Amino acid sequence: MLNLLLSRLATAIPSIVGVVVVTFMLTRLLPGDPAAYFAGLAASPQAIAEIRAKLGLDKSLPEQFVGYIGDLLHGNLGNSLSTGQPVVVEIATRLPASAELTLFALIVAVAIAIPLGVLAAVKQGTWIDHTCRIVTTAGVSLPVFFTGLLFAYVFYYLLQWAPAPTGRLDVFLSPPTHITGFYLIDSALTGNLETLWGALRQLALPAISMAIFSLAPLARMTRGSMLAVLGSDFIRTARASGLSPRTVIFTYAFRNAVLPVITTLGMVFSFLLGANVLVETVFAWPGIGLYAVNALITSDYAPVQGFVLTMAILYVALNLTIDFVYGLVDPRVRLDS
Amino acid sequence: MSTVPALAVEDLSVEFRTRSGIVKVLEHVGFSVDKGETVALVGESGSGKSVTAFAVMGILDAAGKVTSGRAMFGGADLLALGERDLAEQRGRELSMIFQNPRTALNPIRRVGLQIADVLVRHGGATRNDAPQAAIEMLKKVRIPDPERRAEAYPFELSGGMCQRIMIAIALACRPALLIADEPTTGLDVTTQAVIMDLIGELAGEAGMATIFITHDLALAAEYCDRIVVMHAGHIVEAAPGRDLFTHPRHPYSAKLLAATPGETVSLENMASIPGGLPDLRRSDLPACRYSDRCERRLGQCAQPLPQRTVGERRVVACWNPL
Numbered sequence A: 001m002l003n004l005l006l007s008r009l010a011t012a013i014p015s016i017v018g019v020v021v022v023t024f025m026l027t028r029l030l031p032g033d034p035a036a037y038f039a040g041l042a043a044s045p046q047a048i049a050e051i052r053a054k055l056g057l058d059k060s061l062p063e064q065f066v067g068y069i070g071d072l073l074h075g076n077l078g079n080s081l082s083t084g085q086p087v088v089v090e091i092a093t094r095l096p097a098s099a100e101l102t103l104f105a106l107i108v109a110v111a112i113a114i115p116l117g118v119l120a121a122v123k124q125g126t127w128i129d130h131t132c133r134i135v136t137t138a139g140v141s142l143p144v145f146f147t148g149l150l151f152a153y154v155f156y157y158l159l160q161w162a163p164a165p166t167g168r169l170d171v172f173l174s175p176p177t178h179i180t181g182f183y184l185i186d187s188a189l190t191g192n193l194e195t196l197w198g199a200l201r202q203l204a205l206p207a208i209s210m211a212i213f214s215l216a217p218l219a220r221m222t223r224g225s226m227l228a229v230l231g232s233d234f235i236r237t238a239r240a241s242g243l244s245p246r247t248v249i250f251t252y253a254f255r256n257a258v259l260p261v262i263t264t265l266g267m268v269f270s271f272l273l274g275a276n277v278l279v280e281t282v283f284a285w286p287g288i289g290l291y292a293v294n295a296l297i298t299s300d301y302a303p304v305q306g307f308v309l310t311m312a313i314l315y316v317a318l319n320l321t322i323d324f325v326y327g328l329v330d331p332r333v334r335l336d337s
Numbered sequence B: 001m002s003t004v005p006a007l008a009v010e011d012l013s014v015e016f017r018t019r020s021g022i023v024k025v026l027e028h029v030g031f032s033v034d035k036g037e038t039v040a041l042v043g044e045s046g047s048g049k050s051v052t053a054f055a056v057m058g059i060l061d062a063a064g065k066v067t068s069g070r071a072m073f074g075g076a077d078l079l080a081l082g083e084r085d086l087a088e089q090r091g092r093e094l095s096m097i098f099q100n101p102r103t104a105l106n107p108i109r110r111v112g113l114q115i116a117d118v119l120v121r122h123g124g125a126t127r128n129d130a131p132q133a134a135i136e137m138l139k140k141v142r143i144p145d146p147e148r149r150a151e152a153y154p155f156e157l158s159g160g161m162c163q164r165i166m167i168a169i170a171l172a173c174r175p176a177l178l179i180a181d182e183p184t185t186g187l188d189v190t191t192q193a194v195i196m197d198l199i200g201e202l203a204g205e206a207g208m209a210t211i212f213i214t215h216d217l218a219l220a221a222e223y224c225d226r227i228v229v230m231h232a233g234h235i236v237e238a239a240p241g242r243d244l245f246t247h248p249r250h251p252y253s254a255k256l257l258a259a260t261p262g263e264t265v266s267l268e269n270m271a272s273i274p275g276g277l278p279d280l281r282r283s284d285l286p287a288c289r290y291s292d293r294c295e296r297r298l299g300q301c302a303q304p305l306p307q308r309t310v311g312e313r314r315v316v317a318c319w320n321p322l
């Protein structure tokens, strides 16, 4: 198992290196001159040149690249031009916001999709199966940003059920004491129910927009995988042995059927990492996605690079976790390696 | 000689709903097995042997439906029992082992646990005692190093070992009836003999009734007291093994026998019988489903088949038997 993870980690190293190179190149090739941007509209050519020299942008690309790698190895992602803060610090403070949103969406999606898929397979052809089909079809045909905008329009603007889509917490509430950085967890831990409720209300619309989209592939895969497993020989053996329906469905069928669902979960999760950028923009959610979008608009290289690199690392970590969980469930993977 | 049979199947008919319509897979199937007796159910592939077993066990696919018949077992009709009552009996009173032992076991559950599950389900052991009881079962089916093997997963074991595990699962609760559906198909010849001997021995010890499903007439003759021959969902002949072997009465049995070279040589392929099984989806199926392939057909063969008793414990469903 450990060998398996180490070998997966080794194969991930080239992709990380690739990401480092590509982000470096991309941000240098994107249109826009940050020196001119920060010098202001009325700046003289000398002033722009000075700023360029200060930023190290007057050096040749290879020189800049070597400097960039050296900084990376020291855990330095540079400073944001707009705020002057170190990018590492800014990303670290904003990451919990994105993580809370994504994980909450994913948990909601899993909590609905898996029971729905299992029921649809066990009661094939009944109303629950049809519900499952409708949900999965609707889910894939609604892009996340569209659902997000629609929700904000309907539930905030028209119905006024939801709070304004302006971040993690109403301005009149103060954030909970920082423990994990997840507002729901921190406010629950400190017993701050008002903040917990406020945070939940803010989280609901963006999280549900993301959850609806993730629901579809998860429910579809759960249903299909359950159906395939329920038709397999060893389920017939289990039934022929008189095992109770509960044992047959959960202990025997579901544990086998969950394997491809774990893989799908990984895919959905990495997709959600990307979808964050759109959802955070729609709901003014102060996560790393919104941070990257703002930085991109102002040609602020360092945060964009930091964002892409963070995503790449999250992606690798995610896939390692998926491999690990898969290995826990399936001895064939665990013992073969 | 009038013992109560362990299992008596009467007039069993099964239909399957398929895309191309209703298929009458079994029609008026009847046979019985006495306590301690081993009966072979033989017929070429697709003749309905597995469906017969699944119907008796109550584990037909959702598309399959029993349209008539009874399966008397221990004083009750298995076909009339509710799923809950039937599940109580399965694995405890009547058990089944399958072809393809590798896929018949849960691939991600330790084999010892799979045996334990059945024991716990039927009160053969508590959760705490079950692992030890499972190891005892492994010893009984002569698996070397049972303590270690109990911790193995099916993919770590050979096909023969997996079939022993299946046997251990099936016999864990000492059932009165065992149905073995082609238990040795796909195993090499040496393992085949070992598995057959093991089943025979354990069944003998327990005085169990056994239905041995096979397409191998030679194997059936070697291990079974009686042979029931099936063709396209009909039972065409039932006879003591030796009698059937020396003097088959149904034209199909005779052809089967001719396609089986010797008692000890097994022949997988029985396609040397002219023609194939009739298409069961046909609406104009003849009364005798063998008539299209039969060389002894008479005019009256179009009438509903007779059940002719020809000697002790011998029945043949044919208008013009040999």
Ligand SMILES: Nc1ncnc2c1ncn2[C@@H]1O[C@H](COP(=O)(O)OP(=O)(O)O)[C@@H](O)[C@H]1O
Pocket: B016, B017, B018, B023, B025, B043, B044, B045, B046, B047, B048, B049, B050, B051, B052, B061, B063, B064, B280
């Ligand atoms: N689930 C099913 N749906 C439709 N037809 C089936 C199904 N299962 C079995 N059959 C049909 O029943 C017939 C007998 O099958 P089976 O009992 O498996 O044969 P055997 O075990 O003798 O080889 C075959 O013609 C097969 O096509």
Ligand code: SF4
Pocket: B251, B252, B288, B289, B290, B291, B292, B294, B295, B296, B297, B298, B301, B317, B318, B319, B320, B321
């Ligand atoms: S009933 Fe007639 S057609 Fe059928 S097997 Fe006997 S002789 Fe042949």
Ligand SMILES: [Mg+2]
Pocket: B049, B050, B051, B181, B182
């Ligand atoms: Mg079969």
